[in-house]
Amino acid sequence: MHSSFIGQGFGIQSESTGEIVNVEESAIENPPITIGEAVISSLTEPAFHSAQFVVAYATSSGIGYLTEALEKEDSVSDVVFYIGVDGEATTKQALEGLLASKIQTSVFRVNRPEVEYHPKVYLFQGDEKTRAIVGSANATDSGFRSNIEAGLVYEVDTHDTDGSHVFEDIERTLIASVRKGSRELDEILLNQLIEEERIGNEASCSFGDTNDVSALSSLAPPLAVVC
Numbered sequence: 338m339h340s341s342f343i344g345q346g347f348g349i350q351s352e353s354t355g356e357i358v359n360v361e362e363s364a365i366e367n368p369p370i371t372i373g374e375a376v377i378s379s380l381t382e383p384a385f386h387s388a389q390f391v392v393a394y395a396t397s398s399g400i401g402y403l404t405e406a407l408e409k410e411d412s413v414s415d416v417v418f419y420i421g422v423d424g425e426a427t428t429k430q431a432l433e434g435l436l437a438s439k440i441q442t443s444v445f446r447v448n449r450p451e452v453e454y455h456p457k458v459y460l461f462q463g464d465e466k467t468r469a470i471v472g473s474a475n476a477t478d479s480g481f482r483s484n485i486e487a488g489l490v491y492e493v494d495t496h497d498t499d500g501s502h503v504f505e506d507i508e509r510t511l512i513a514s515v516r517k518g519s520r521e522l523d524e525i526l527l528n529q530l531i532e533e534e535r536i537g538n539e540a541s542c543s544f545g546d547t548n549d550v551s552a553l554s555s556l557a558p559p560l561a562v563v564c
Contacts, residue, residue: 338491338492338493338494338497338499338500339356339357339490339491339492339493340353340357340489340490340491340492341353341354341356341357341358341489341490342354342487342488342489342490343370343371343372343375343472343486343487343488343489343490344487345369345371345372345474345482345483345484345485345486345487345488346483346484346485346486347485348369349369350369350370351369351370354370354375354490355370357468357490357492358370358374358375358378358379358490359378359382371481371482371483372470372472372474372480372481372482372486372488373402373474373478373480373481373482374481374482375470375488375490376403376459376470376481377402377403377406379413379459379461379468379470380403380406380407380412380413380416380461381406381409381411381412381413382411382461383411384463384464384465384466385413385461385462385463385466385468386413386414386415386462386463386464387413387414387415387416387417387461387462387463388413388415388416388417388459388460388461388462389416389417389418389419389458389460389462389512390416390417390418390419390420390458390459390460390476391419391456391457391458391460391511391512391515392418392419392420392421392456392457392458392459392475392476393421393423393426393427393453393454393455393456393457393475394420394421394422394423394424394426394427394431394475394476394477395420395427395428395431395435395475395476395477396427396428396430396431396476396477396478396539397428397430397431397433397434397539398477398478399431399475399476399477399478399480399481400431400434400435400438400476401434402476402478402481403416403438403440403476404434404438404439404440407438407439407440413461415441416439416440416441417440417441417442417443418435418440418441418442418443419442419443419444419445419512419515419516419519420432420435420442420443420444420445420476420522421444421445421446421447421454421455422444422445422446422530422535422536423446423447423453423454423455423535424453425534425535425536425537426475426537427536427537428536428537428538428539429527429530429531429536429537429538429539430538430539430540431476432444432522432527432530432536433527435522436522436523436524436527441521442521442522443516443519443520443521443522444519444520444521444522444526444530445515445518445519446520446535456511456515457471457472457473457474457475458470458471458507458511458512459471460504460507460512463495464495465494465495466492466493466494466495467492467493467495467501467504468490468491468492469489469490469491469492469503469504469507470488470489470490470491471488471489471491472486472487472488472489473486473487473488474486474488491503
């Protein structure tokens with residue numbers, strides 16, 4: 338069992354995360370390790386064959402970051418994404434990017450005004466080990482690289498019965514219910530979400546995020562989405 342903490346946004350390296358995450362596999366070359374780097378490194382690590390993301394919201398920049406990693410030869414082959422659409426935070430462009438990718442995407446909608454879908458869990462599974470990255474970062478460029486965020490990386494060997502209880506709880510208390518309450522993303526659902534104004538539109542915002550993955554090594558924060 339291995340665990341580490343990433344405190345992102347202050348330019349301070351996480352020494353413990355470097356012992357778990359193979360930074361040489363990452364698209365980002367310069368320290369400090371970000372939550373985005375940990376996610377991308379996991380996506381491109383040959384030890385993992387599948388992944389499940391349970392995330393509150395996403396923008397096109399964050400999805401572009403993920404899909405570019407999945408084009409690599411040794412990347413995870415089976416990715417399921419449970420994305421939220423509360424508060425118009427997830428954008429039309431993000432969902433279009435997911436539809437065009439090989440990521441299996443389902444949408445989770447909360448129809449109770451007092452409740453918001455707000456998890457950020459990135460789960461990676463392999464024959465020999467399982468890894469979870471849990472924290473505050475959504476699937477956006479700023480969430481992955483420059484916002485002040487917190488993330489815990491937790492990894493166990495597949496045969497570690499003690500450590501596996503955490504992953505059983507992730508499935509039992511979160512993913513199983515989200516899976517049951519989600520609807521597969523398709524063009525019909527996307528158009529419905531647009532008509533209901535459940536999702537944002539980057540074209541109608543003052544949008545300073547970037548799709549350029551090469552820029553992710555920069556510590557300078559991008560502009561936020563301002564609607």
